[in-house]
Amino acid sequence: MAAIPAIDVEDQSNGSVQQHSTMTGAQYTPDLEKRLSDDRPTRSFLSFIFPWSLYNEIVKVCTHHSADWFGYASFKKHPTLVLNAALYTWSFSFLTSASFGLLFNVDTKGTFGIATSFLSGGMTGLFMAVVGGQPLVLYGQTGPIVLLYVYCYEFAHENGIPFHGFVAWMGIWSALQHFAIAIAGLNDVKYLNYVTRFTGEIFELLVAADYITAGIIGFYNNFTTKSCSIPLCATTPSVNYFNGTFNLLLGLFFFDSALRMQGFDKGGMSFGTYTMRRTFSQYGCLLSLLVVTLLSYAPQWDRVTGWPSPGVPERVNISPSTWGNPNLDLSLGVSELGSMDVSYIFGAFIPAVLLTVLFYVDQNLSTLMAVRGHGEIKSKPAFNMDFFLLGVTVLVTGLLGLPASSGLIPQNPMHSKALVVTPSSPSERPYVVEQRISNMIHSGLLLLILLVLPVVSYIPTGVLWGAFFLLAVEASEAQFVRRCLLFITSEKSKYLPGWDDLRSIIDNVPGPVIHKFTAIQFLLWAVIFVTAVILKIPYPMNDGNTWVVIGSLFPVMICLCAVIRFTSLKRAIPEAYLDLLDPHENHGRLQEIKESPTQEKDPDIILQNETPSEPSSSTEEGPFQPELKDDEKANDTSNDESNLKHRQVNLTKSK
Numbered sequence: 069m070a071a072i073p074a075i076d077v078e079d080q081s082n083g084s085v086q087q088h089s090t091m092t093g094a095q096y097t098p099d100l101e102k103r104l105s106d107d108r109p110t111r112s113f114l115s116f117i118f119p120w121s122l123y124n125e126i127v128k129v130c131t132h133h134s135a136d137w138f139g140y141a142s143f144k145k146h147p148t149l150v151l152n153a154a155l156y157t158w159s160f161s162f163l164t165s166a167s168f169g170l171l172f173n174v175d176t177k178g179t180f181g182i183a184t185s186f187l188s189g190g191m192t193g194l195f196m197a198v199v200g201g202q203p204l205v206l207y208g209q210t211g212p213i214v215l216l217y218v219y220c221y222e223f224a225h226e227n228g229i230p231f232h233g234f235v236a237w238m239g240i241w242s243a244l245q246h247f248a249i250a251i252a253g254l255n256d257v258k259y260l261n262y263v264t265r266f267t268g269e270i271f272e273l274l275v276a277a278d279y280i281t282a283g284i285i286g287f288y289n290n291f292t293t294k295s296c297s298i299p300l301c302a303t304t305p306s307v308n309y310f311n312g313t314f315n316l317l318l319g320l321f322f323f324d325s326a327l328r329m330q331g332f333d334k335g336g337m338s339f340g341t342y343t344m345r346r347t348f349s350q351y352g353c354l355l356s357l358l359v360v361t362l363l364s365y366a367p368q369w370d371r372v373t374g375w376p377s378p379g380v381p382e383r384v385n386i387s388p389s390t391w392g393n394p395n396l397d398l399s400l401g402v403s404e405l406g407s408m409d410v411s412y413i414f415g416a417f418i419p420a421v422l423l424t425v426l427f428y429v430d431q432n433l434s435t436l437m438a439v440r441g442h443g444e445i446k447s448k449p450a451f452n453m454d455f456f457l458l459g460v461t462v463l464v465t466g467l468l469g470l471p472a473s474s475g476l477i478p479q480n481p482m483h484s485k486a487l488v489v490t491p492s493s494p495s496e497r498p499y500v501v502e503q504r505i506s507n508m509i510h511s512g513l514l515l516l517i518l519l520v521l522p523v524v525s526y527i528p529t530g531v532l533w534g535a536f537f538l539l540a541v542e543a544s545e546a547q548f549v550r551r552c553l554l555f556i557t558s559e560k561s562k563y564l565p566g567w568d569d570l571r572s573i574i575d576n577v578p579g580p581v582i583h584k585f586t587a588i589q590f591l592l593w594a595v596i597f598v599t600a601v602i603l604k605i606p607y608p609m610n611d612g613n614t615w616v617v618i619g620s621l622f623p624v625m626i627c628l629c630a631v632i633r634f635t636s637l638k639r640a641i642p643e644a645y646l647d648l649l650d651p652h653e654n655h656g657r658l659q660e661i662k663e664s665p666t667q668e669k670d671p672d673i674i675l676q677n678e679t680p681s682e683p684s685s686s687t688e689e690g691p692f693q694p695e696l697k698d699d700e701k702a703n704d705t706s707n708d709e710s711n712l713k714h715r716q717v718n719l720t721k722s723k
Contacts, residue, residue, distance in 0.1 A: 126450075162517065185471075186515070202454055242427075427462070585650075
């Protein structure tokens, strides 16, 4: 739903003017501000001595989940839904973990590999699923993590630094930074408010663009001898061309079939019940993987007489003796700690800062995307608690010589959407089935893959590159993408399905202002994307281009986008329009109230002739989604002509 700007509302009782903060889809009331303020810890010097914020979060989480920590009651009530959500998201995480592991194996020359990717993601996810504050957040390897560690490997390799020891010290320094941030309470909503949709969409599109780039490079490499494991690739050019073409066709077929199957529950299909179509769509990725893998064996090109290409198409190269990671030794991190020079030990502090900054953005955005905009959430906020626990996993993976893992941005909203239950009664709101079982199954299956890892060698590499495209499609729902399309389409696009959140913006913000805001956002994204992802392709560091290491600063560049949002952007765009384009107050605390797919509502701003009413106290208070009375819901969805006139008057005054 569209965001609602902060509006000065006159209180009829005393004639005073009160400032009402921005909300998405829910009406703002003074009582709501009090509830949010009471939940925020008071900031003082004592916060750095005693972790009040962290302590309060732990107490609230333990109190809320004490009766049923793992959510067995919710699981028993919706077992099929929970299992489907776990397998649905695991199928994507399985493919991306294998793909990132393959990239690790190529870019780090076997230092990291497929086993590394599954082990780190599974360990981190299982630990956080059991003891984490927000049970809906999934963990694993992501594109930015791979990007940062590859930069670190190239830097260490060029300077003769023991890489596993360097990774261990990175983990130690970064863990200490995680602990300090969580203890000082610097990870609460007051600071997360500065990571608005403007910055979040830049990061989300950066991840998607990195996925697409990795997929394109993977398909390209299938035509070359760079990473080809087929014996005849090095001597017979025709084998390279045929291998590349076959993998390209398999990858695109997998992408297309999986994407179509995922759309079975979105209308247009008449077979079976909605539950059947939804279950089928959630298993679509696994079914596509199975079908395409079987098809890749159908031709049996290596048995064709006179065809000199055994092994086409190329598959994931996993030897049973190495299990996908030739140099995997979990003791190297600790053993190389003492062999590091002092300069390298303190030098690891810099990439550790980058890792912490990356996780600050990645982890918190993943959490917000998991709990916002899908349905009613009752879990208490635990940003500091989860960041502290994430620091524990960073320390452990670092000492084991493994890359750290963080929240999975594409999979987390997919996980929450798969757990949404829409009640049959129109008076009841959709809600998310909150439990830890699906998260534990997701992470546990990632670890179990290590026991049967050679099975991955049956998958053509083209399928893994196609999986990157499949994940990148999730970013197409971002408002940033649709605003970019406004450059080449008319404003009538606001009536298209999926453009509901842009209608009020297009109606109330002039087109040139929307284009200016989008152009600035696109320019910042392009600079980060080129610096972090593109430059190292034509200028590899192995060829002596050490200056390319500047691309590892992309986490800091993302944070600078938040600074630009509240400095330069406020001077370039009138604040009234900026609040509509990118609301920021209470961003991350207030959740967008989504209606069922058959009920569309057009949100409206609070008008001067309306009196805010008290939220209902009959429902347990949740930190992300306040309860509203029926009359408030009616006011929130009012869309008559008089309300539109009041909206224009308020916008004129705010200018």
